Amino acid sequence: MTESRPPAFLLTTGEPAGVGPELSVAAARRFAASADGSARLVLVGDAGLLDTTAARAGVTLRELPHVEMLHVPLAVPATPGQLAVANGPYVVATLQAAADAALTGTADAIVTAPVHKGVISDAGIPFSGHTEYFQHHAGVEQVVMLLAGGGLRVALATTHLPLRAVPDAITQEGLGRVLRILHDGLRDRFGLATPRIAVCGLNPHAGEGGHMGREEIDVIEPALRTARAAGIDAAGPFPADTLFVPAHVAPFDAVLAMFHDQGLPVLKHASFGHGVNITLGLPYPRTSVDHGTALDLAGQGVADPGSLFEALDLAVEMVARGRQARPATGT
Structure with missing residues (x-):
């Protein structure tokens, strides 16, 4: 990884039927409002779902500066508040895409919106949480x-x-x-x-x-x-x-x-x-919200994005601190 390029922060958008997508859109809008080109935010999830979620909030994601999407397709359409076991593998695929990018150096940090452990397990995927997933993926003891x-x-x-x-x-x-x-x-x-x-x-x-x-x-x-x-x-x-x-x-x-x-x-x-x-x-910073998927609030535009904002801000601070501690390695 080179230190001269703008850092990239990957935001996995969480359980598609929960508040994760709308909180991620709110975080993207906030990030873009203060963007100066010194960093990029990449939303990891289904592009159609995120576009639809953004449109409900009056936002056009593709027009936000320094905000990008890493498309991971849903298995079935998502309905706010209604879990779909078929989308359990989709959620894990978003985590894998982000973790792969962080380990290969194309991303500097991962920020995660909430997932629903039960629906992932019901899909036949043993899953006890983000923490254990990223540990196993990175191969750290x-x-x-x-x-x-x-x-x-x-x-x-x-x-x-x-x-x-x-x-x-x-x-x-x-x-x-x-x-x-x-x-x-x-x-x-x-x-x-x-x-x-x-x-x-x-x-x-x-x-x-x-x-x-x-x-x-x-x-x-x-x-x-x-x-x-x-x-x-x-x-x-x-x-x-x-x-x-x-x-x-x-x-x-x-x-x-x-x-x-x-x-x-x-x-x-x-x-x-x-x-x-x-x-x-982990070999990279990873931060997340302190709450769950809040299925009862999903799709209503009333979920509080404060924890996700704090998680993204802390990830930015951690990456900046790490870069200051290391000399530039070239272009």
Whole structure:
């Protein structure tokens, strides 16, 4: 990839029956309004669907400056609010097209509108989420889901797992990888030279000295000692119910929660609709919205595009920071 060309941001437009297409059109209009030729936005999805969606909003996509489309055809026509299993493979095809472009260097970052995991799985495609899909596609051993918003950054040691599977999925080695990726991501993607990370315990009261579980003693504390010896500023494990008190969390740049619903309810309470989901550990920046497909709002023009706007803005910042850190490599 050459650093002299304008960066390209690929926006996958999500579940075609959800709010993704209309939010993507809103993001394209906003992007074009401030476009100066220093970047390109590429909408990844069915061109006819996007044109129709844009027309309902009074927008002609093909006239927006520095906005392009990467056409991926629908299997069947999409109706707002009505899922079609036949379009499950279409959604995955949009993700593959974007991921291929990012890995080959023709795109600099991926921003994703929401998808519906259930309809993809119903189509016979095992799919647990964007995060896991991009990890598998890139062939990386580990990625970290980080959500940012409301003055908080919350990362997850485990992602989309049944609660009964979480303790077995948390290991010293795995936590060590997560902490390294989180530390490096905060430094490289967010520009924090010496990030401070607070780590939640798994059990109530962080195990209370082993009386409510030994995962803190046997797994988390040894992983933190190893991480600190490697130069990572990671403190804890802290009881999750008090860590998020503003005075307690304020000194830290990010919190590492042990499972999905331990950390994300707090962050979404503080920022829902304007938070950003980030995948750390990929060879390119990837950001996304903090909400789902909102089928009940689709096609009405009332869905709030704030989270997608924030996700695109953060991707732009990340790419700019990365380019500033690297010398130009020619034309």
